[in-house]
Amino acid sequence: MSHVSSHSPHGQAPLRTVQVLGGGSAVSSTHVRSLTSGLVARGVRVTVCAPSEADGLYDFTGVGAHHVHVPRSSDPASVAGLRSAFADADLVHAHGLHAGFRATLALGRRTTPLVVTLHTRSYAEGARAHLLRLLERRVAKAAAVVLGTSSDLVDQARSRGARDARLAAVALPVPRRVVAGEDPDRPASKVRAELGATERPLLMTVGTLDRRRGYDTLLDAAREWRGLDPAPLLVVAGEGPLRGTLQRRIEDEELPVRLVGRRDDVSELVAAADLALLPGGPEARSVLAQQALHARVPLVAAAVGSLPDLVGDGAELVPYGDAGALAGAVARLLGDPARCETLRERGTRQAATWPTEDETVAQVLSVYDELTQLRPLT
Incomplete structure (x- = not known):
């Protein structure tokens, strides 16, 4: 059975997801490009919210995403841009703590499921450390599922109140010239x-x-x-x-x-x-x-x-x-x-022991399926 049909079953509309990038680090941007490519190939609709320069560098549109320019800030205009992009989404997936926070603000009281992938541990000192913990708690509690790319990130998400935190398989695409x-x-x-x-x-x-x-x-x-x-x-x-x-x-x-x-x-x-x-x-x-x-x-x-x-x-x-x-x-x-x-x-x-891109996409899709099983039929 093809992957595409499994994500538009029984006349259901294709799953519509929005990927939100925060700091635009090489790790999260490379992951989102790889993930987008795999999701689109399996019949999922993907919108990537990221600054225009990130699309220029990582070419999300080139692998089939719809790109929406959203600056890397939590100001009202950026949050409004996200809210507009979320309007018909079945699920929102934010990459990084700050992307998670901005997605949480934009979702407000909407019940659209939020998935947050944490790629790095954030650090702050003094008064900022207290603010950082508040931010981590806000995002952990807002997310339906937190995916951590290491066991210490999963543990941290649980300690901040995440109701469901899991270890994420995250593959780095092997450049073509390294393979060939x-x-x-x-x-x-x-x-x-x-x-x-x-x-x-x-x-x-x-x-x-x-x-x-x-x-x-x-x-x-x-x-x-x-x-x-x-x-x-x-x-x-x-x-x-x-x-x-x-x-x-x-x-x-x-x-x-x-x-x-x-x-x-x-x-x-x-x-x-x-x-x-x-x-x-x-x-x-x-x-x-x-x-x-x-x-x-x-x-x-x-x-x-x-x-x-x-x-x-x-x-x-x-x-x-x-x-x-x-x-x-x-x-x-x-x-x-x-x-x-x-x-x-x-x-x-x-x-050779690291997860493949296919395994990464499969794990994310299984999380999406869990959270969107009750989507309306077309």
């Missing part, structure tokens, strides 16, 4: 030449340039491996509030580091690298960690949160915030091809 080998139009050697790493090792990291991701530790480590011959080049893809501070430090200390901003070819950059580095980050399922293991690029990562569960023995783990350990691991791996090959093999095995 190198993109013949842009081989790794060309990527490395463009980045300025033809005669030296290339290290790659990706992520928002903010305080929680361990960039200070990374630059401290870069200062240590500057003495290697040849000194590896670290390329950092991403934008964020720390850009100016990091750039000044790179220049002042003459560090072998390049900030290349936000890129739409991250999977190619990672695949061309000798090592991928992950000094920290709040995501339960790091996109960079998954890209590195899929691309058979050895990963050195800080052992924080649920990252050790994600990568298993397929990465070199170091303590968070320990620049000496990070620099030492990089130097050892660059001088040990056999260890790198072992990590590639283990990483490939670990990646």
